[in-house]
Amino acid sequence: MIEDKFIECAKRGKILAAKCKKCNNTQLATILFCLKCNSNELEHVELDGEGRVVTYTILHVAPEGYEKYSPYAWVILESNGLNISGFLEGVKSPSELPLNSKVKIIGYDERGIILSKA
Ligand SMILES: [Zn+2]
CATH class of the missing domain: 2.40.50.140 (Nucleic acid-binding proteins)
Incomplete structure (x- = not known):
């Protein structure tokens, strides 16, 4: 579950984000499609909290x-x-x-x- 991974990152002081491979939009990883271009080709990145x-x-x-x-x-x-x-x-x-x-x-x-x- 993506929520579990998000929580595990937060416990380490990090933010689990998703970066869109098509338009580079970065958003919280708990949203499963790109809010800008609707793509579901997202890759997870850990951001500093x-x-x-x-x-x-x-x-x-x-x-x-x-x-x-x-x-x-x-x-x-x-x-x-x-x-x-x-x-x-x-x-x-x-x-x-x-x-x-x-x-x-x-x-x-x-x-x-x-x-x-x-
Ligand atoms: Zn996008």
Whole structure:
């Protein structure tokens, strides 16, 4: 399963991406056809899991089952031209996480992709 491989890469701090052999578009590997040209001739590449914060939401009241993690930020980061979402623990207020801050992928668990400040 491609999802398993994606998770295994995230646990090593990498992003599993798919590069289109026809048009060179790069996208997340969990999408099985090229979003630009519709080709299914994709090859997998591992990208460095560092990026910058595009936007985020701070959650002080976590959904059921996630209380132990709060407060945390649900972050959209931009890395290698891709937008990826992940969790960043211990963020209480926006002053702690300016936009464009550097973050990196450090793991994957029940929450999804786990980030830390880079
Ligand atoms: Zn393409």
